[in-house]
Every structure is written in structure tokens, then in C-alpha cells.
Amino acid sequence: MAMRSVLVAMLGVAIAGGSAIGARQYLLATPALSLNQPGEVTEMVQVVVATRDIPFGTAIQPQMLKAIAWPKAALPPGAVTNAAQLLPKQGGEPRRATRQISAGEIVLASKISGFGDKVTVVQNLSPGTRAMSIKVDAVTAVAGLLTPGDRVDIMLTQGRGDDMRAVTILQNIRIVGVDQKTDENREQADVAKTVTVEVTPEQGQALALAQKAGTLSLTLRTLDAGEDKPLAAMSLADILQSQTAPDEGEAPAAKATIKVRRAAGAVETVEIN
Secondary structure, three states, X not given: OHHHHHHHHHHHHHXXXXXXXXXXXXXXXXXXXXXXXXXXXXXXXXXXEEOOXXXXXXXXXXXXXXXXXXXXXXXXXXXOOOHHHOOOOOOOOOOEEOXXXXXXXXXXXXXXXXXXXXXXXXXXXXXOOEEEEEEOOOOOOHHHOOOOOOEEEEEEEEOOHHHOEEEEEEEEEEEEEEOOEOOOOOOOOOOOOEEEEEXXXXXXXXXXXXXXXXXXXXXXXXXXXXXXXXXXXXXXXHHHHHHXXXXXXXXXXXXXXXXXXXXXXXXXXXXXX
């Protein structure tokens, strides 16, 4: 009797396991359908999402991924629909995250390297741009509040005395690294000695000359910064002159006067210089 119970239990487990495997294969081979409203059918497709945060440069592993159903009409460009595309064959070199991937985020092909590719800041640059480092300190780098992913304007200060002047040479420049840190999701800011920025080749030439010509300062931009406009250079003499120049329309200072009585009894008002 006991042996018969064991055999029945084993048979039930085998049937349940076979059903699960069959259902999985069916779901993988058949697009999912979702009913939004009576008569409306939304076609669903399989997409791969991250089950945990995947930092920049991390090798992609099976336990970091899962497949979910997603509306086909809302599928983002470059979305990975098959986890096998991300995993190497046995003994092969892995693919790595070229940018931070957050838990629950759809995995995009643009955020994944090729199999065995070395992942550096190069994968984080926009097409046609270069990475260039500049020397900074606590004052010129916004007191160490800069982190990768921030955008800044770069100003050049040069000269001495009344001839000292400042000019904004580059605007809306993306920071790709602070010292040797490139993680854009890093929340802790450090007082850096160097900042690496993303520039075009022409901007890189201007930046190289500016570093030799004077002191560079970075100004942190807001997320909703408006349209960039060329800014005229400003000198120290301009600031001092604006502080001392009288306002337009200002009434002249009243002059002191006295009244003088003449011998004939007439009274005359006389200004005192």
C-alpha cells in the first residue's frame, strides 16, 4: 500500500513537471494576447528585463534576467526579446553592460557590449565625440558637487588687474567621468582633481587652448536649462564701471543755496559751489 502511494505521488509530480515545461514552450512560441475591452485585443511580445541593478561594466548572467509580456505597439527600439541573445555559449566570453541598467528596466541592445568586448568610457560616448580631461579643484568644480551625467558650462578666466576677463567658451557639456569614476547613477559626489567631459573634435581643440591660456571654471546647469545663446566676454573693468556709473534718469544732486539781502532791500538766492 505504501509503495503504491509513493508511485502515485511520483506520477503526479512527473505529470505536473511535464505540463509546466509544455506550457513554457507554448508561451515562448506563441504571442501573448491581452483583452483590454470587450472586442479589443492587444498583441503582446516577450521582452527581457533586469531582475536587479546591473552596474556599468558588469558581465551579464542568467540570474540577472527574466522575460515578461509587453505590448507589441509599445516596444521600445532595440529591446532584447530573447535572453539567449545576451548569454554566451558554454565557455564563451560574456557580454557586459555599457551603461547602468536598473532593476525592472527593459534591456536594450544599445546598453550591452559585444561578446568579450572590453567595456570602458568609450562605450558611454555619443557618436562622433571624444572624451577629454581637464584639471579642476574644489572651487572651479562646483565644490565637488559634480557627478557623471551632469551638464556644465565651461568658462575661461585670464589676465590681471583691470584687464582680467572671463568668457564662456563651451555650453551644455556632458560630464562622463569624475577622476576615474564613470557611473552616472553614483549619488556620492567627491572633490575631484580632474573631470572628463564629452566634446566634439572642434570643442576639444578649443578646450586644449583654453587650459593653457588661463583658469577654467565649471558651472552646473539645471535640468530645464533654456536654449544656449552666445555670451559676450566680461572684464573686471566692466564690473567696476557698472558699480560706479550713475543710474539713467537719476536726478542731479541738489545744490546748496543761501539768501542774500541787498542794500535796496531785495533778496537774492545765491548757489554755493
